[in-house]
Amino acid sequence: MAGPLAGYRVIDVTQMLSGPMATMILGDQGADVIKVEPPKTGDLTRAFSSSGIPPTFLMINRNKRSVAINLKEPQGVELLKQMVADADVFVQNFRPGTVERMGIGDDDLRRVNPNLIYVSISGFGESGPYVKKRVYDPVIQALSGLTDVQRDQETGRPHMMRLVIPDKVTSLTAAQAITAALLARERTGKGQHVRLAMLDAVVSFVWPEGMAAQTIVRDDRREAGESEKRRDLLFETTDGFITTGAMSNKEWEGLVRALKQPQWLEDPRFQTPAGRMKNAGVRLELMAEVLKTRSSAEWLARLDAEQVPCAPALRRDEVMHNEQVIANELIVESEHPHVGRMRMPRPPARFEETPAELRLPAPALGEHTQAVLKEFGVSAEQLAELQAADII
Amino acid sequence: MAGPLAGYRVIDVTQMLSGPMATMILGDQGADVIKVEPPKTGDLTRAFSSSGIPPTFLMINRNKRSVAINLKEPQGVELLKQMVADADVFVQNFRPGTVERMGIGDDDLRRVNPNLIYVSISGFGESGPYVKKRVYDPVIQALSGLTDVQRDQETGRPHMMRLVIPDKVTSLTAAQAITAALLARERTGKGQHVRLAMLDAVVSFVWPEGMAAQTIVRDDRREAGESEKRRDLLFETTDGFITTGAMSNKEWEGLVRALKQPQWLEDPRFQTPAGRMKNAGVRLELMAEVLKTRSSAEWLARLDAEQVPCAPALRRDEVMHNEQVIANELIVESEHPHVGRMRMPRPPARFEETPAELRLPAPALGEHTQAVLKEFGVSAEQLAELQAADII
Numbered sequence: 001m002a003g004p005l006a007g008y009r010v011i012d013v014t015q016m017l018s019g020p021m022a023t024m025i026l027g028d029q030g031a032d033v034i035k036v037e038p039p040k041t042g043d044l045t046r047a048f049s050s051s052g053i054p055p056t057f058l059m060i061n062r063n064k065r066s067v068a069i070n071l072k073e074p075q076g077v078e079l080l081k082q083m084v085a086d087a088d089v090f091v092q093n094f095r096p097g098t099v100e101r102m103g104i105g106d107d108d109l110r111r112v113n114p115n116l117i118y119v120s121i122s123g124f125g126e127s128g129p130y131v132k133k134r135v136y137d138p139v140i141q142a143l144s145g146l147t148d149v150q151r152d153q154e155t156g157r158p159h160m161m162r163l164v165i166p167d168k169v170t171s172l173t174a175a176q177a178i179t180a181a182l183l184a185r186e187r188t189g190k191g192q193h194v195r196l197a198m199l200d201a202v203v204s205f206v207w208p209e210g211m212a213a214q215t216i217v218r219d220d221r222r223e224a225g226e227s228e229k230r231r232d233l234l235f236e237t238t239d240g241f242i243t244t245g246a247m248s249n250k251e252w253e254g255l256v257r258a259l260k261q262p263q264w265l266e267d268p269r270f271q272t273p274a275g276r277m278k279n280a281g282v283r284l285e286l287m288a289e290v291l292k293t294r295s296s297a298e299w300l301a302r303l304d305a306e307q308v309p310c311a312p313a314l315r316r317d318e319v320m321h322n323e324q325v326i327a328n329e330l331i332v333e334s335e336h337p338h339v340g341r342m343r344m345p346r347p348p349a350r351f352e353e354t355p356a357e358l359r360l361p362a363p364a365l366g367e368h369t370q371a372v373l374k375e376f377g378v379s380a381e382q383l384a385e386l387q388a389a390d391i392i
Numbered sequence: 393m394a395g396p397l398a399g400y401r402v403i404d405v406t407q408m409l410s411g412p413m414a415t416m417i418l419g420d421q422g423a424d425v426i427k428v429e430p431p432k433t434g435d436l437t438r439a440f441s442s443s444g445i446p447p448t449f450l451m452i453n454r455n456k457r458s459v460a461i462n463l464k465e466p467q468g469v470e471l472l473k474q475m476v477a478d479a480d481v482f483v484q485n486f487r488p489g490t491v492e493r494m495g496i497g498d499d500d501l502r503r504v505n506p507n508l509i510y511v512s513i514s515g516f517g518e519s520g521p522y523v524k525k526r527v528y529d530p531v532i533q534a535l536s537g538l539t540d541v542q543r544d545q546e547t548g549r550p551h552m553m554r555l556v557i558p559d560k561v562t563s564l565t566a567a568q569a570i571t572a573a574l575l576a577r578e579r580t581g582k583g584q585h586v587r588l589a590m591l592d593a594v595v596s597f598v599w600p601e602g603m604a605a606q607t608i609v610r611d612d613r614r615e616a617g618e619s620e621k622r623r624d625l626l627f628e629t630t631d632g633f634i635t636t637g638a639m640s641n642k643e644w645e646g647l648v649r650a651l652k653q654p655q656w657l658e659d660p661r662f663q664t665p666a667g668r669m670k671n672a673g674v675r676l677e678l679m680a681e682v683l684k685t686r687s688s689a690e691w692l693a694r695l696d697a698e699q700v701p702c703a704p705a706l707r708r709d710e711v712m713h714n715e716q717v718i719a720n721e722l723i724v725e726s727e728h729p730h731v732g733r734m735r736m737p738r739p740p741a742r743f744e745e746t747p748a749e750l751r752l753p754a755p756a757l758g759e760h761t762q763a764v765l766k767e768f769g770v771s772a773e774q775l776a777e778l779q780a781a782d783i784i
């Protein structure tokens with residue numbers, strides 16, 4: 001058996017990031033993901049690079065086949081329905097109301113496949129005051145509290161996290177939900193509609209520790225706490241940056257030995273985990289003063305020897321060369337027919353019996369139109385007609 | 393039917409964040425999650441607050457029952473095996489090698505339940521140079537490139553993202569993988585071992601756009617690009633911060649009208665999306681100059697009227713009061729027997745036929761020891777003996 005989802009077929013009309021990355025995970029695990037794209041432009045993100053296929057597109061559309069169908073024409077919609085009739089999952093991330101206008105809403109598709117799992121990914125949900133607003137990553141970051149979490153501690157200015165966290169958290173959440181709906185269907189025989197709003201996925205993600213001050217109602221007027229104001233756990237060395245820290249007494253003692261500052265063990269402020277937490281500001285400044293006197297390699301060797309948590313702050317181009325990343329065989333190289341040699345992480349979860357793997361490179365627009373439609377019973381004659389009519 | 397995972401039983405010996413948040417998702421969706429904790433201390437995170445049960449613990453341990461068992465004693469291990477024999481999933485996040493020493497490794501448990509899904513969540517993987525290192529969130533942030541993504545654009549200093557992103561991304565990845573393994577087992581009848589390293593989950597999460605410069609091998613010496621150096625999309629107003637931005641020509645024209653700067657439409661630098669991207673630095677500074685002259689509410693009304701993506705940068709205590717968050721019924725209040733009224737987001741994915749929901753508050757340590765062990769066939773007499781021997 002290939003991946004755990006081998007044998008399931010997913011019809012995916014999503015574009016951009018959150019939808020495609022969700023179906024990438026399903027494809028990684030063996031599902032047959034058919035990416036349906038508009039014939040002229042394809043997925044909008046194909047055009048995000050002036051110098052060829054964008055790297056992001058290449059990663060999040062791996063393990064998929066591409067079929068170009070014009071869904072603005074009734075014949076295109078009929079073709080889609082023919083495919084959905086023989087599929088397990090349909091995923092869309094159009095703005096609310098669009099699929100109904102296109103004739104590919106839940107009712108329309110359930111008529112051809114009563115047990116379909118119909119998945120709708122939206123920015124804000126399917127009703128409410130923001131339902132017509134356009135959604136981009138910064139909008140969800142600003143609304144979900146992410147930019148407040150990253151607020152500058154001196155000036156109070158909010159800051160973006162410079163990674164598209166909202167889209168990608170939504171992808172992970174959606175992939176799990178789709179898998180759960182497939183599992184429920186194995187037992188009940190029934191499909192269903194699964195709806196997911198980015199806003200909801202991201203607030204749920206921020207909440208556990210990010211909204212700790214908002215969780216217990218009677219604590220509402222509690223101060224945000226001093227931990228908000230202290231520096232982070234990155235320290236400059238003579239040749240770079242490292243992170244280190246100590247939670248338990250044992251780790252603290254190890255850190256003191258590694259930094260050769262035995263007087264800290266006598267310091268009444270640092271005797272207990274609670275004391276070290278309370279005096280984190282001064283403690284971290286003292287550590288920073290010491291750590292900036294030697295090289296990263298020297299400190300990391302000493303800290304490792306004392307079993308204190310530590311790591312270099314790697315630049316992105318260093319990550320793939322890190323010894324543990326290499327030991328994990330995490331980054332795999334593959335050949336893409338158009339861009340050549342590329343590297344990506346393998347699927348992170350390792351299934352002993354049903355391995356997930358890279359099977360297919362990201363497809364060219366419409367690369368599999370003919371092959372896939374033949375599988376769904378479209379004849380050579382029909383294919384020629386559809387092509388002549390600019391439907392495919 | 394309750395949630396999509398109703399009827400599955402998960403034995404969870406994980407502590408801290410990544411494991412418990414993964415099984416929270418399964419519990420939210422109806423699985424019977426039994427949290428097995430050491431009798432004296434419980435999950436380490438129970439002690440992370442001096443003023444009662446920490447809010448984070450309360451959220452990520454909802455929808456679980458707690459059973460206190462001393463796994464350092466052979467009788468405790470036997471009890472665990474008795475439970476595993478009648479369960480579907482076992483999840484552990486001890487350091488590599490620990491479960492084998494404890495007698496609860498894959499081989500040990502598969503002997504009592506051949507079709508078990510055995511899940512191991514580790515920091516770095518189960519072999520390699522870092523396998524014995526302690527893992528905390530900052531360590532994975534530093535190694536995965538997250539701190540490089542957040543690098544200060546003036547000084548080059550790396551920065552932490554102030555949210556425990558590595559643990560939580562691992563949780564989402566693990567919950568999906570466990571669900572996929574359950575799905576595979578429904579069809580093959582076979583359980584398996586699923587292994588997931590935080591490092592792998594996080595590098596995979598960072599990669600799509602964060603490692604774009606590392607994806608295509610021949611591009612390796614390409615500059616990181618100007619987008620690295622420009623300000624982010626948060627703008628100060630007279631009374632706060634908002635985000636706004638325009639991708640398409642239509643959105644750009646709307647933004648120009650909202651900001652009443654018609655001369656920008658004539659500016660040769662801003663005629664096309666590519667031009668606006670190339671001149672993002674100066675364009676964003678010009679926007680900032682204008683936006684700081686009026687209030688957030690005034691700008692948001694104008695931008696909304698022109699259908700330009702925009703949002704206020706909410707403080708964390710404002711998120712639950714946002715009108716769309718309210719419309720989504722995202723934040724639900726519940727009563728916890730020990731801490732009183734609390735609020736949390738409901739499970740984000742909405743299953744039409746098998747709704748996921750809050751059923752149980754986070755348990756007190758060992759709250760369900762007697763009830764659960766009775767379900768697994770332990771007699772009242774045995775329970776008394778186990779208690780007398782400090783096993784439960």
